[in-house]
Amino acid sequence: MPKSNAQQRALIVGAGIAGLTSAWWLERAGWDVSVVEKAPSFRAGGYMIDFFGPGHEVARRMGLLPALEARRAPISSVTSVDSSGRRRAEISAAAYEAVADGVISLLRGDLASVIRDDLRASISYGTTVSAVFDDGRVTFPDGSSDEFDLVVGADGVHSRVRELVFGPSPSFVRYLGHHTAAFSVRDAELSARIGHRYQMLTVPHRMIGCYAVRDGAMAALMLYRSASPELPADPAAALRERFGDLGWVAPALLSVVPKDVYYDEVSQVDMPVWHRGKIVLVGDACGAVSLFAGHGASLAMTGACVLAEELTAGAEGAFERYQGRMKPAVEHTQEFGRRFIGWMAPSSAWRITLRDMVLRLSGLPVVRKLIRGSVAPDVDGVLTPA
Template sequence: MKVLICGAGIAGLTLAWHLERAGWEVELVEKAAAFRDGGYMIDFYGPGYQVAERMGLRPRLQRDRYPVDELSYVDRDGRQTSHLKLTSGLEDVVSLLRGDLARAIADDVRSPVTYGATVEAADQHAGGVSVRLTDGTTREVDLLVGADGTRSRVRELAFGEVTPRYLGHRVSAYVMTDAELSHRVGTRYQMLTEPGLMAGAYALRDDRLALLFLRREPDPVLSDDPAGELRRHFGGRGWILPEALARCPRPPELYHDLVTQVELERWHRGRIALLGDACQAVSLFAGHGASMAMAAAWILADELTTPGELTTSGDLTAPGHLTAPGELTDALARYQYRMTPVITEVQRFGRRFIQWMAPSSRWRIHARDLLFRLAALPGGNRLFVNSLSPGGHNLITSRSNVLEKS
């Protein structure tokens, strides 16, 4: 069985890892000219972390993780207004750059990746899918998977134009090197929030600093000058922002996008399936996109292979009785059935959490600061952690049935 995966991000790479070990012939295509490093800091846990452990990635992720010992809010003068010590309750959460997680998976994927190309056309027929890429080459495959993000080209080919649900905010992120600023921020996640604005920073290794910006904006049209836009809206806000934004890069080093969710009734059509943000985007506000991407990839691979073929080691298994072409539709339907409930829950949580992560008014900022002070009381740390996860931290991390067939 041959599969072409469009998108070499976390979802696409995870699917490739599993299918190649089950004997599939796998190829990936990626629109970006090269592997995409960097991105913003994520808290990685839940079903996705369980998948990473099954893939043998735990030692690599523990090596690449960053210690986050405090969440801290500051004012324009850099004075702390509220904070929360993270000394307990987050032992099973790994904080790392999104790009570092993708790199850990990519380093263990053996299938070829064609960079600088994407899917231009796809024609389904009785024997498979004829795919034409933007570089002019063609492929004949049994299955085409679109793991190509919220603006998925594969989704457009299969379902026509789909408008993601805009959550009223723009997000930007970049990594810079500055020993003084990195030392000043330290091993704590610092944030400055004002109504409709949030800027966060965290120190990385090698004197680097990761920065994240959120801004409320009703117009869902991206600026042609995202660096200039950041300077206009954040440059006069004090703290470390004037120095940091003076060296703000341009895309692609500067990540800049709309905060959206993707909601579809169907994730597949014939021999074309969608994965990750192409059909399941939960948004930055939900904070579980990477975990959901890896969980969904595991489930899709599980349905496309016979029992026992998903290994926990890096060794290739002997190809078993792979899913026959006529069984693909049923396998894809089961994949969606298993994954839909948790995606729906996490998306709902993301929409509720907007007002806490990016408060729209002063009173909401004061309410958040009060929550932090309550969290400092005995037992408050665990309550706070539960409030930051859909259904509670324990539920999302212990829900093993998300990864198991019912």
Template sequence: MKAIICGAGIAGLTLAWWLKRDGWDVVLVERDDGPRAGGYMIDLFGSGYDVAEMMGLLPALRTAHTRVAELSYVDHNEHGEGGIAYSRVASVFDGRILSFMRGDLEQALLDAVKGRVHIRYGTSIKQVGNGSGVTVRLTDGTVEQGDLLVGADGVHSRVRELIFGAQERYLRYLGYHTAAYVISDDDLGRRVGDRFLMVGVPGRQAGLYPTSDGRLAASFIHASPDRGVPQDPRQALRRLYGNLGGLVRWTLRQMPEDGAVFYDQVAQVEMDYWSRGSVVLVGDACYAVSLMAGQGASLAMGGAYVLADELRAGAGVGRAFNAYERRMRPFVQVRQRTGRKTARWLVPSQHWRMTTRRMVLAAARLPGATAVLRAAFRPMQDSVVERPGKARAA
């Protein structure tokens, strides 16, 4: 059996690993010219942590883990406005949480499949013949044939567009834009230390935190009534965040060139069906929960694992696709709802919400708060991997 996977990101590489392990031939088609470095910080827990553990990735991911001591909100002058110790969050997850740059996770996945699957960088999918099996014409003019095609190509999926139609039908815009980039600055690094610093005013929030390789990652989220991404995102960032104090201004001054700045609308993907014929979608392509839910990578890995699991059952491609969707959908729906609610508190647009958030963070430092936090985070820890101890990879 042969699988063609479009997108060598988190979902695509995870699926490639599991299918290869089950004896499939796998071809990955990736639009970028090579592995994507950097990105933004990802917290991996729940399904993602369980799947990474089964794949034997935890040692590499622990090495990449960024040691942040505290998430601190500061004002324009870097005076503390409250925060929470990372150890407190980790204890809520019983230590089963790791934080690293998206590029580190993709590199660990890539190392796990290297030499075992064929990755075709710098090309994409132009046309799909979808029946019993698929014939895929690539943008470089070549043709691939396989038993199935998987769209693991993210929120703006090309496979989804080709098979299910224009993205406007499926993207639910949450009212925010986000951006991220990585810089090197030793002085600034000393100022930030081991904190994840957040500077915010209603409707805008900038973050700065250390990476495990000694650099700094900057992230931005702001409310925007317009879903359209600005023509010049770098200029938009300077305009929107230039008045958030010296720390942010300095970070903006060091913004890298265009290609190294991630900028996108914050959206979820909602679809009635995730497959058609021999084509199926996985990860953000069909069920993006958005950064507001903070679990997209975990669900991308979880979904890839479940899809491979159902294909292994051998009931045929169509049945496997349906069973995968049935297992994943309830997890996705809960997290999408949570993401929509959380947005108002992660990037409050009103002063009263910012004040309430400060009070909640202060309360989280009180003795006994861990039990409350544990209850609040419980649904986030649910995993699509049932009884991980019994489902270990060989």
């Protein structure tokens, strides 16, 4: 349990959305914050996220909305295409915004950079922790050690802090039966061909989505069903094998998959307790909801804000209050995400047809209401009124 006096020291492990937001709120609450990040440098680009819900409100409270708006991807519609690229169904951006209030579509790296640029704490890249003890003692890979009043594990779905403090991960990770890959590349020709529409090609158990971002860059997402969570040694080869038979832009995309492509199993993290001693987890590390739920970044920012609020309200019981406020919202979103699998990666041709029919009818208020229930879990009430 952290003690309450001035200039307490916090170590944040992971400079992703949850870690950066935790650093932002904790340093403003008077903590002396250090951040360690495994990646050798800041990770720009990445995949496109739809950012809305409580995280949007947290970003507003941080004063970051104008900077996020400036990085908004100019997507005009969401279009389902067939394997020759012909349009099957479409929902306009206006209709999408009507179902997903205030949504900002932007690259994960852009969201992270906006938060990072507003931080005072310096980030140590290319390092991590090798041992973490409940009392706040930490050992680093170079053999040095230090002691903190608070250690925040914000190191994502495969959290090392979680493993070091709570034991091996398998019991906490729920595999959702799919692998995913995402990348952004600069390819003016492909980018022009796609345009500022989110276009997706869906065949049973497989989906490719892509969209032009800006300045000749484009982002792509691939998703496919796999019985095993085990990751392939060569992700680009696995993608060629899985998607090589598809038409449309699939061959062009497969020829530009970068070496550092984001590739992972799709899973959720579900654990009964998110803290031990002076150690607490935030974001995907304790409550990954998966890309099917689509609210992970929003919840990561919300969790970071709620944690700082509760620590400021009083050290005693802060972690319990933080978990008590966040966990119901995370579980609700996880359940929603599991239901959304059939919408994002339908298992049969008729399910794809049904989904596209709903997209085509999205102009009707009753259908919008239906879509709203499908894209936006209700997690109001997690944040205290501003």
